[in-house]
Amino acid sequence: MILYLLCFLLFLIGLYGVITRRNVIKIVIGLVFMEFSVFLLLVLVGYVEGAEAPILDETIISGPFVDPLPQAMVLTAIVIGLASNAMLLAIAIRLYKKYGTFDIRKINELKG
């Protein structure tokens, strides 16, 4: 239970960062926190207390196995997260080159 609560705490920290920070890079870090809290939850979903890795050979035939599917999913999700974070940081660098600042209060050409 404590693990799930910590996972939720990580999500809240990320959300807090995205909402309150004014620095572009810190907003990106907040988003990464949120993403990784969900990845952690995904791994926790597949975890079974006291179970073994699902590799079948002669010695291990039956018994509780951990769920391997969330692990495959989380790897895919991490790769996707890598792509979107790289995209975000590339845009952040370009923003810095154009505006000369990371402060989002000064990056306000559009009205929203």
Place this chain on the structure above:
Amino acid sequence: MSQLIPLFVIIPLVAAFLIPIIGKFLDGFQKVLTSIAFLGLSVLTVYFLCAGPGEPLLYAVGGWEPVRGIPIAIYLVADGLSIFMLMITNVVGFLVSIYSISYLKRFTAQNNFFALLCLMMGGMNGVVLSGDLFNLFVFMEIAVIASYALVAFGIEKQELEASFKYQVLGGIASVLILFGVTMLYWKTKTLNIADAGNILRSSQDRSFVIFTQLFLITGFGLKAALIPFHAWLPDAHSSAPSPISAMLSGVLIKAIGIYAIIRLFFNMFTLSDEMAVTITALGAVSMVLGSFLAMYQWDIKRMLAFSSISQVGYIVTGVGMGMIILARNGDHRVAALAISGGLFHMINHAAFKGLLFLNAGAIEHETHTRNMKSLGGLSRSMPITASTSMGASLAISGIPPFNGFFSKLIIIIAAIQGKFYLLAALAVLISIITLAYFMKFQKYTFFNKPGARDRKKIKEVPFAMCFSMIVLAVLCLGLSLLIFPGIREVVLDPAVRVIMNASEYAPSITGL
């Protein structure tokens, strides 16, 4: 025939891979390959459409057979709704790729543009075909990451800011959707939409289902830019290059937002009254506020972007009304009418909003401004742009005999028959307001006296751009034919049937 389904994903992805490699050495390769690929896919969708409805087509990736009735492969499912969406995405994509050939002359890095366009297309086709929750997420991310890059394609101040805003909100939406998928997997221990639907139907855990539904509706609502989640759309859609705006507004928000909502909430979850009312309310609020916000815009593309929010509201309201009636076990004929109105408006909106953004691109291409106040008198120097945009403006504001009139009429009739009198009144009112701001657009852009600028140099845009605009304008008129039963049965009815017989989706997939 089901062996052809993966082509919709493979062809754009292979094209996106080949363009940066071969396009570097072969000039013009990127344009030819993209256009041919999208044309081929459009022809393939028409073939699927004409082959007629029937059992949903199924393709198991890797050829894994179900074990004890449990599907373990990744399924690509092409049923009526999927084919309907594929038709919208591929036809608009083809016309946009033709338009881009001329429009992109003043940009560098054309290879990157066409590669990203192909990638976005592959992602959208994947979302529409995927029969699996996690792959829906993966394909959605492919499409949106490509669209983030395309919004920032101009790399000027505004484009970068819009792209950053879009990415932060899009990132939050992706996190929420992934969380929803995780929760569903936790509960049902399956990722297959049909299989999960079977399990959710037999479970009694209402609070869990509502909790997950709220996360999914927030995530997909952000992607579809329903109001309160709309903040990124006017910036992103107005900053992107015009052909991309046409793709984003015409196709992307429907394929990854509305389609996903329809598929998950009708075919996977059991219909519930609360969720149906929530979805309809979101749609109605978007419909009203989007058009009021659009009235005050002087930037052509911002006005069109706000109008997209409003028109998407029509679609969601139409489908949502059908959902309420079905959830309350009301008259099924009225529900079918409301849903077919929503879907009809979806295909119409792809045609006229795509055309309007292409018109805005043509105006920007010639005059280098998007501000209506500094434009005027373009009807003489750009006759094709003027006449096609007049057609699109009449269509979007619901003037007969254009397609927008019929879809709005169907939605309004369904609202009256279903006793949603407030929604019917709002739909009529918003239609009038839409007419008002599109007449403003027409007057200031095409009919006022020419502005102070030098008007001599402005001439009609090149052939490739005209071609796309004319084809879309013909579609705006031609789609009215969907009102006739013979054509409607081929195009619209299979999709409506999938939504109406929502509970038959799961058995028909797992039973195969």
